Amino acid sequence: AQKITQTQPGMFVQEKEAVTLDCTYDTSDPSYGLFWYKQPSSGEMIFLIYQGSYDQQNATEGRYSLNFQKARKSANLVISASQLGDSAMYFCAMREGLPRNTGKLIFGQGTTLQVKP
């Protein structure tokens, strides 16, 4: 069964420091996509970063990078130089790929990140 596991319910980080949010996944699909979304208290899910299962290099988007270790089935999010505005819930998600190719996103339970000034 396809599953996303986020083992850290809550994390604290000091402003300007880096933080890693953990994500492991389980799938037997040969092709899939991995996403991270940010959900502030306002409720909107904000897309942060994407990693394809066949991508050779780790994805980066500004201060966000995805540490993709395919053999370990992990897709950790690294936020560098944390800012107060980074305080939010973070969700790791996997998109079903081939052969089903439904586009369905399977989400983890989320990690709440608090940035301390």
Place this chain on the structure above:
Amino acid sequence: EAGVVQSPRYKIIEKKQPVAFWCNPISGHNTLYWYLQNLGQGPELLIRYENEEAVDDSQLPKDRFSAERLKGVDSTLKIQPAELGDSAVYLCASSLGTPGTQYFGPGTRLLVL
């Protein structure tokens, strides 16, 4: 470029009443999704549309939930009658095709009393 628009943002109703949520996707996005998010959990897919066709509604509780996307653009999700357990956030997302990145709207927070 405008993002995904949802209305209302908040809704409070009494149990057994009907309720409807509206979503307008990003312009040009042919794929539209409705997700349900319970408190403290990640969203779960309810239904997916490709243009006006519901191609995956296996997770939609069809006894009380219905959805439509008549012209392949905006969509409405309805619950009739609402139950206490339906209190949650209903998120709409859209993408450019199934492989595209899904962009979410702000959600509708439903409280059933």
